[in-house]
Amino acid sequence: MPTVPNDFLAWSRERQGLIESRLQELLPAPEIAPVRLHAAMRYAVLGGGKRIRPLLTCACGELAQAALERTLIAGAAVELIHAYSLVHDDLPCMDDDVLRRGKPTCHVEFDEATALLVGDALQSLAFQVLADYRLSDDPAVQIEMTRILAVAAGSRGMAGGQAIDLAAVGATLSVPELEFMHIHKTGAVIRAALQLGVRCGRRLDADDLQRIDHFAKCIGLAFQVVDDVLDAESDTATLGKTAGKDARMDKPTYVSALGLAAAKTLAAELREDAMSAIEPFGKRALRLRQLADFIVTREF
């Protein structure tokens, strides 16, 4: 297994700090009415999370020589979509979970109705952030970014993946069916994180966009395979969310479909495939490579 070098840890810690500040600024201040809703939105977004999606946006932005400020704004928009999806996913009518990022979930800390509105308002905020005048000199690119994120979040992306996931409880899925589910559920927004990062910088040609998209698809799936492995192997304290839940809820996973060893092999193969796709970028893709390694070697 690859190891994650120290300079990457320093880079990602710095970026995580900047992303946190940007989210702090973009979220409504807690003293603005309605104060309970704003407190709950901040609770759901701030002070937790690996921020993998905005880190991918930043890494892709570096590849396209984008200004850091722009990639932080685009990355924050993606993270707001991700945070909203976690709040809604944890609701009693969905996964009914009580622990997230080591804290009580939003509906446990506040209440169900507030958590519903938190998710709704975070989604609106994500699109408001993409309409930020600081994001781009070219409004046509901003519109393209809006379209990318809206499609990734919607019924043919993340929300659709959740619907497929709901229908799969208790079912046995083949590996291609699992892949179809995860390409929607997790893959679409990870892919959008990378596509937005690229569009913060210089225009890339179609071949280069294709390379990044292939990397995105592989890394999105690898992320989910590793999630399934961690859910099966790790404990709740390490994960900061309820471990062993997929098996208890009778959800099909890569571990249930392939077994633990083969799932780990699949993650390693997806990493290799991802790396090959971005090989032609050379040093410009350093951070993307390191993130791919982080995604497959992470322990939480």
Place this chain on the structure above:
Amino acid sequence: MPTVPNDFLAWSRERQGLIESRLQELLPAPEIAPVRLHAAMRYAVLGGGKRIRPLLTCACGELAQAALERTLIAGAAVELIHAYSLVHDDLPCMDDDVLRRGKPTCHVEFDEATALLVGDALQSLAFQVLADYRLSDDPAVQIEMTRILAVAAGSRGMAGGQAIDLAAVGATLSVPELEFMHIHKTGAVIRAALQLGVRCGRRLDADDLQRIDHFAKCIGLAFQVVDDVLDAESDTATLGKTAGKDARMDKPTYVSALGLAAAKTLAAELREDAMSAIEPFGKRALRLRQLADFIVTREF
């Protein structure tokens, strides 16, 4: 009370038909996977509703000499936001309602998790629609429209209004407090419907935008006052949704704050105020005037 002339009924019926077709096209086809989610999204949006918000968008578009096709797309985006808010508002953790537009609510016809995802996906679709290349020649205007709708839907608009509404159950609100709640809950999206319609056409100067905005604020409040009157006076069959619900849920309304007669007077005053604001537009504001009359005289 003013009466609504026949030519307005013909105009609004034609527009309603066009809006319905546009929504049909913009919603994912029912045979596209995930089919249950797409069926539920179509159930929640199509075949019902007065379409008042997109009619306001069309009327404002006419005032600004906009192409009809553009106002229909912008109006459809606003209607998708409205439809998502109804689906989430009817959920058991919110108003827990079983009847909407004369049909079982989305979570009754499908299930709670699906209804949650329907609302989420409809919101994403609204922003995807605003990124439609047919909406404008000027992507900067499209970005402005995205910002307007995102702010109107978010925590300082509609979602915030819902949070204030939740907190108000069982409380006695003053008329200014009621106004604050409704400016957020219903007013923000009605105002956005008008602001988007204007931006589909020729650029108006700041004074004209101000006039339309004043009209929007008055008509948004009048809409809510009339809603409260109808909830108190009408029956479930006429409304197509559960009547008398506000009182039973101990929600503050204009009727509970002012009494029925004074609430009706307030609606009439708001109509007058709205009409004065757009008086300088002359004939160009014909449809806006007729819509204002429809909003205060409607019986459902």
